Amino acid sequence: MNKLLQKLTYGHYILTALKEGEDLKTRDNDYIAAGTVNWASQVSFEPEMLAVAVGQMSDLNETIDYSGHFTLHILGKDHKEMVEKFGSKSKVEANTINGVPFTKEKGEVVLENTLGYVTCKVTETVNVGDHTVHFGEVVRQNLQRDSEPICTMELTSQYKKEDLETA
Amino acid sequence: MNKLLQKLTYGHYILTALKEGEDLKTRDNDYIAAGTVNWASQVSFEPEMLAVAVGQMSDLNETIDYSGHFTLHILGKDHKEMVEKFGSKSKVEANTINGVPFTKEKGEVVLENTLGYVTCKVTETVNVGDHTVHFGEVVRQNLQRDSEPICTMELTSQYKKEDLETA
Numbered sequence: 001m002n003k004l005l006q007k008l009t010y011g012h013y014i015l016t017a018l019k020e021g022e023d024l025k026t027r028d029n030d031y032i033a034a035g036t037v038n039w040a041s042q043v044s045f046e047p048e049m050l051a052v053a054v055g056q057m058s059d060l061n062e063t064i065d066y067s068g069h070f071t072l073h074i075l076g077k078d079h080k081e082m083v084e085k086f087g088s089k090s091k092v093e094a095n096t097i098n099g100v101p102f103t104k105e106k107g108e109v110v111l112e113n114t115l116g117y118v119t120c121k122v123t124e125t126v127n128v129g130d131h132t133v134h135f136g137e138v139v140r141q142n143l144q145r146d147s148e149p150i151c152t153m154e155l156t157s158q159y160k161k162e163d164l165e166t167a
Numbered sequence: 168m169n170k171l172l173q174k175l176t177y178g179h180y181i182l183t184a185l186k187e188g189e190d191l192k193t194r195d196n197d198y199i200a201a202g203t204v205n206w207a208s209q210v211s212f213e214p215e216m217l218a219v220a221v222g223q224m225s226d227l228n229e230t231i232d233y234s235g236h237f238t239l240h241i242l243g244k245d246h247k248e249m250v251e252k253f254g255s256k257s258k259v260e261a262n263t264i265n266g267v268p269f270t271k272e273k274g275e276v277v278l279e280n281t282l283g284y285v286t287c288k289v290t291e292t293v294n295v296g297d298h299t300v301h302f303g304e305v306v307r308q309n310l311q312r313d314s315e316p317i318c319t320m321e322l323t324s325q326y327k328k329e330d331l332e333t334a
Contacts, residue, residue: 004283004310005209007241008217009318011176041206042172043220044296045328050175051218051300053210074174116171126293128302129211133218135295143171151176151318161212 010038010152012083014073015052016102016109019066032109033063034097036086038152038159039131040072048138050120053131055164059090061132068122069107070136073114076147080155082114087163108140116143130164177205177319179250181240182219183269183276186233199276200230201264203253205319205326206298207239215305217287220298222331226257228299235289236274237303240281243314247322249281254330275307283310297331 019031037060039053052070054060064070075082085098095101101112108119120136127133152158186198204227206220219237221227231237242249252265262268268279275286287303294300319325 002215002308003313004241004285004308005215005305007178007282007310007316008207008209009176009178009316010208011174039208039210040175041177041208041218041220042175043206043300044298045331047296048169048172049296051208051220051295053208053218074171115174118171124293124295126291126302128218128291129214129216129304131211133210133302135293135300137296138172141169141171143174146170148320149174149176151320153315153318164212 006158011040012075012150012152012155013037013040014075014082014086014111014114015054015060016071016073016111017060017063017067017069018104018107018109019063020107031063031066032092032097033059034086034090034109035060036083043135049135050118050138051133051135053133056127056130056132064122064134067107069119070122070134071108071110071117071119073111073117075150076115076145077150077154079114079150083155115145115147115149116141173325178207179242179246179317179319179322180204180207181242181249181253181278181281182221182227183238183240183278184227184230184234184236185271185274185276186230187274198230198233199259199264200226201253201257201276202227203250210302216302217285217305218300218302220300223294223297223299231289231301234274236286237289237301238275238277238284238286240278240284242317243282243312244317244321246281246317250322282312282314282316283308
């Protein structure tokens with residue numbers, strides 16, 4: 001455990017990515033991936049751009065690569081349970097991921113009942129250490145509830161190396 | 168103002184960079200830059216790496232380019248005043264920056280009285296929109312006080328496009 005690096009503060013987000021089956025020649029099913037991430041940041045005002053870091057071997061990374069898009073959902077103080085639910089391998093069913101209803105909209109997977117979400121088109125991808133950082137330009141955003149977001153200091157468990165193996 | 172992107176949560180940090188005058192052929196004085204940043208994140212566990220986004224036209228960006236290193240200072244809940252002090256162009260004097268004492272250590276500028284700092288060696292630099300993202304591998308870190316860090320939601324003013332012009 002590195003006490004100093006754990007003083008860096010983040011939000012808790014759920015990141016989703018979708019590659020629809022109809023776009024694929026070898027497969028009918030959609031590729032859908034979802035997971036809790038902390039390492040996300042805006043990186044430009046004009047154009048509006050975000051960066052997210054995901055485990056290099058994760059389903060999320062693979063699906064973002066396929067799709068060229070990612071959707072970052074913002075969580076509020078009452079979403080602690082959701083942070084945990086999406087902390088390990090996701091269970092995707094017809095209309096739910098880990099029990100949370102979602103809709104497919106314009107190539108995005110949108111989870112119900114978050115504070116809002118922002119979808120980015122990937123413009124550049126950089127491998128750094130054991131993660132991949134995807135830079136993306138904001139193409140769509142939707143604020144659904146204007147309440148205060150949750151921050152990493154409000155949960156006792158932080159993102160750690162062991163989590164990489166379950167992503 | 169973009170209400171949705173302002174729901175992304177960050178810490179408040181002071182970023183410094185130093186290029187010592189003795190390394191330069193055309194100049195005796197050190198290049199020293201310092202400023203408040205929010206857009207910083209760990210991006211790898213192994214090796215430990217950080218990414219920071221700084222305004223492309225800022226003194227900080229230029230000095231990190233010269234130096235190949237940056238030092239991120241972590242601020243606590245009692246550092247609100249320091250966040251403001253380092254929010255616009257820095258005033259560097261013999262032993263202080265914006266009135267805060269600093270020491271030069273092994274090519275780093277270390278500010279006194281923060282929670283701690285981490286110095287990174289830049290491994291890759293990417294221009295994205297109006298910012299530059301520097302990726303760096305952690306080479307030195309020092310936790311000086313183990314108290315809770317300050318997060319963006321605790322201050323009313325957030326990093327905004329107009330701040331780019333004063334950096």
